[in-house]
Amino acid sequence: MTLNIKSINTALLEELVAYGFFGGGDTGSVTNVIEYINKEITTGNATDKGDLTVSRSDLAGVLGSTYGFFGGGISGSALNTIDYITLTTTTGNAIDKGDLTVARYNPSGVQGSVYGFFGGGGPYTNVIDYITLSTTSGNATDKGDLTLARRFPAGVSGSTYGFSGGGYTGSYVNTIDYITLATTTGNAIDKGDLTANTAGVGGVTGSTYGFFGGGKIAIGSYTNVISYITLSTTSGNATDKGDLISARGYITGVSGSTYGFFGGGSTGSATNAIDYINNTTTTGNALDKGDLTVARYGMGGV
Numbered sequence: 001m002t003l004n005i006k007s008i009n010t011a012l013l014e015e016l017v018a019y020g021f022f023g024g025g026d027t028g029s030v031t032n033v034i035e036y037i038n039k040e041i042t043t044g045n046a047t048d049k050g051d052l053t054v055s056r057s058d059l060a061g062v063l064g065s066t067y068g069f070f071g072g073g074i075s076g077s078a079l080n081t082i083d084y085i086t087l088t089t090t091t092g093n094a095i096d097k098g099d100l101t102v103a104r105y106n107p108s109g110v111q112g113s114v115y116g117f118f119g120g121g122g123p124y125t126n127v128i129d130y131i132t133l134s135t136t137s138g139n140a141t142d143k144g145d146l147t148l149a150r151r152f153p154a155g156v157s158g159s160t161y162g163f164s165g166g167g168y169t170g171s172y173v174n175t176i177d178y179i180t181l182a183t184t185t186g187n188a189i190d191k192g193d194l195t196a197n198t199a200g201v202g203g204v205t206g207s208t209y210g211f212f213g214g215g216k217i218a219i220g221s222y223t224n225v226i227s228y229i230t231l232s233t234t235s236g237n238a239t240d241k242g243d244l245i246s247a248r249g250y251i252t253g254v255s256g257s258t259y260g261f262f263g264g265g266s267t268g269s270a271t272n273a274i275d276y277i278n279n280t281t282t283t284g285n286a287l288d289k290g291d292l293t294v295a296r297y298g299m300g301g302v
Contacts, residue, residue, distance in 0.1 A: 019090060020254030021049065022263050023070045025296035026057035027270055030075050035293050036090055037263075039256030042276055045290035046263070050093040053083045057298035058250075060109035060155070062116030063087075064133030068302030069097060071118045071131075071140070074105035078122065084136055085302070098139035101129040108155035108203070109300070110162025112181025117143060119164050119179070119188065122151035130184055144187040147177040154203035154253070156210025157181065158231025163191060165212045165229075165238070168199035172217060178234055192237040195227045202251035202301075204260025205231070206279030212238060213262045213277075213286070216249035222267060223247050228282055242285035245275045250297035255279060261289060266297040 023034040032055040035046040056073030063069075064087075071082045080103040083094040104121030111117065111133060118140065119128040126149040129140035146153075150167030157163075158181075165176040174197045177188035194201070198215035205211075213226040224247040227238035244251075248265035255261075260279035265271050272295035275286040 019087065020256065020261060021068055021085060021302050022046065022252055022254070022292065022299045023061065023094070024052050024056050024059050024073060025264060025299035027294055027296045030055045030057045031294060031296060033294055034085065034094060037254070037261060037274065037289070039254065039259060039261065042259060042287065042289055046274065046292045047090065048293055049090055052094045053096050054079060054081050058105035059300035060107045060118055061300040061302035062109040062111040062118070062133070063302045064111070064116065067133065067136060069116055069131060070094065070300040070302070071100055071109065072104050072107050072121055078103040078105050082131065082140065095136065097131070097136055100140045101142050102127050106151035108153040108164040110155040110157040110164065110179070110181065112157070112162065115181065115184060117162060117179060119155070120146050120150050120153050120167060124149045124151060124169060128179065128188065141184065143179070143184055146188045147190050148173060148175050152199035154201040154212055156203040156205045156212070156231065158210065161231065161234060163210060163229060164188065165203065166194050166198040166201045166215060172197035172199050174198065176229065176238065189234065191234055194238045195225060195240055196223065198223060200249035200251065202253035202262045204253035204262065204277070204279055205255040206260065209279065209282060211241060211260055211277060211279060213253065214244050214248050214251040214265060220268065222249045226277060226286065239282070241282055244286045245288055246271070246273060252299040252301040254301040262286065263301065264292055264296050264299055270295040270297050
């Protein structure tokens with residue numbers, strides 16, 4: 001019998017990328033819930049997977065080929081916790097990996113093929129640190145600085161560059177900056193601007209474009225705008241794509257091969273909405289996929 005290695009590898013990859021995970025968040029109080037969706041289909045609710053090591057909100061996620069990592073967050077005070085899950089399993093709790101260099105909440109998360117990066121966060125820091133995505137132990141290491149110290153930026157990742165968009169410095173900002181994902185030293189560089197000054201945006205990534213959805217634009221005011229950037233370029237502003245199904249902030253994104261999903265968020269109160277876009281196209285509004293198991297905002301996504 002002749003084995004088709006390519007077919008076997010493709011099947012394993014399809015199994016690996018089938019799930020997107022939302023971890024933690026705020027339901028009115030912080031939670032440790034991890035739940036998952038099937039990223040390859042556009043209908044269906046989330047399902048419980050297990051628990052984070054620490055109940056917290058306002059954390060970030062980065063993604064490896066085997067493991068997904070949740071970093072930072074807040075539970076009464078800022079945390080430096082990094083924990084991980086195995087991406088191919090839909091049951092089981094997160095396990096502790098190590099610590100960020102700085103305890104903080106609301107960082108952005110971006111990743112390359114080897115390293116995952118956490119950038120910025122609250123109260124207000126510009127620190128970017130990194131972890132090695134293939135290892136389940138070890139602390140983060142400092143890489144450099146964002147162009148602005150800020151919390152609530154959102155991350156999207158290309159094959160070469162990782163981008164952090166928006167945030168809050170005491171004022172809402174539209175900054176998009178980028179890092180080179182293959183290097184463990186060096187500061188972020190300005191790329192351009194979001195379509196509006198926005199914090200608490202959700203980020204999802206396609207093969208060519210990165211998308212920023214929703215966010216808070218002023219006290220008590222949220223947006224439904226989805227904008228996009230081209231992931232291969234280091235200059236240029238974001239462009240409008242369409243709208244989310246509802247205006248909300250502190251929203252979380254997970255990305256599939258064809259679809260990107262925006263989960264949860266706050267409209268002034270927590271929501272359980274999950275909506276999706278086609279992440280291969282630059283036009284079109286989001287559509288409803290289903291619901292989270294728990295209405296919440298400020299989750300981490302992998």
